[in-house]
Amino acid sequence: MKAYIYGANGAEIADVAKPTPKGTQVLVRVRACGLNRADLGMTKGHAHGSAGGVGTVLGMEWAGEIAELGPDVKGVKVGDKVMGSGAGAFAEYTLADHGRLFHAPSNMNFDEACTLPIAITTMHNAVVTVGGLQAGQSVMIQGASSGVGLMAMQIAKFKGAKLVVGSSTDATRRARLKEFGADLAVDSSDAGWVDQVLQATSGEGVDLIVDQVSGKVASQNLKATRIKGRIVNVGRLGGTHADFNFDLHAARRIHYIGVTFRTRTIEEIRDIFDAVRKDIWPAVESRKLQLPIDKVFAFDDIGKAFEHMEANKHLGKIVVTL
Known part of the structure; x- marks a missing residue:
């Protein structure tokens, strides 16, 4: 073949x-x-x-x-x-x-x-199962203009997020993020993005960040996440090694969780597919998530x-x- x-x-x-x-x-x-x-x-x-x-x-x-x-x-x-x-x-x-x-x-x-398949399984797992997003909470998707990022914003909106923030370093793509659920679109290459997120959340920070970038935004993410918030590390397009403010991580008592399909067993992967079928599959069939x-x-x-x-x-x- x-x-x-x-x-x-x-x-x-x-x-x-x-x-x-x-x-x-x-x-x-x-x-x-x-x-x-x-x-x-x-x-x-x-x-x-x-x-x-x-x-x-x-x-x-x-x-x-x-x-x-x-x-x-x-x-x-x-x-x-x-x-x-x-x-x-x-x-x-x-x-x-x-x-x-x-x-x-x-x-x-x-x-x-x-x-x-990859977008809905990766991001249902990151946003809902691991990220624990609840209706009325706020979420930020770092690297939101990728296919999985666009799906993450849609899933967050579908699950009732009150505020969805998406980041992209490309101005043209950043301008289109609202089409896919973003209430606020920021440029993560501009250090001012943290202040924008804090302003949008009355100074508290978001409940959840789903991070596909990592690298230099790792410590910035800590500043943009509320006390007792969650960060789910999905990707490392911005680098696998960078400065990390451990003191800020501890002070804000943030749950920082890494996920990947690479080390999951087939039983774990089957569970992820099953969770999608049970929770959001009707929205896939109706083309609400696409x-x-x-x-x-x-x-x-x-x-x-x-x-x-x-x-x-x-x-x-x-x-x-x-």
Whole structure:
């Protein structure tokens, strides 16, 4: 089958063996894939958890049809239209655990469906399950113009947040954040953003920050979070190491929690998918929670899709179709 791999000469399209499902795995005929920031690093040879390196089939997010079932699969059948996440998505066929996929709504095409699995699972977990957002509370999303960031703001609004703050360092994208639920949009590269957040919260700070940036905003986040508030660290696009004000962290008694799919067991991941189905799936089906598609590329042009991502001028998801 045709696949986009990291080979000896870098990322390239190659012919590889079609995988065979085992146990609780299904084989999916992939029709569309969503690009994510972690994919960009892996095209350059970087590891993402245990994945990466020469011979790796790249990609983490897809939509398609079930082509074959492993012997222990439950809840789906051959021919079902599904969407999900997992390794090896940029290929004609991929494997997925039966608990790590959703039935794609009938009112969505494959391009639309492939934009959602990572965003809705990552941010429902960060905002609701781990972040504990309650109706009437305030939340800030650092890195709000990414696909997962746009979804985080929508989920926060859907769950009844009274104030949603989104950050973006790009003026054009920052101006559009209100379309996706932001009541206040700030530039996190400008140190004045903390004062803006404090002013919007009567000097107290927000109840919850979901941080995809980290790096230099880590200590600024502490100043912008209320006493006994929460910070959920989801991403580190601004750097994995930086100054951290431990005294401020202690004084404000902030719960600082790190999350990632990379070290979760399949049982934990299944629980996250189940939580989405039970809590917000009707809003996905009704298109209340959705992401814009920035641009669609044919699979043969996947290299151009990554060039588009690296230019960092897009808003919404970049999709590749097979």
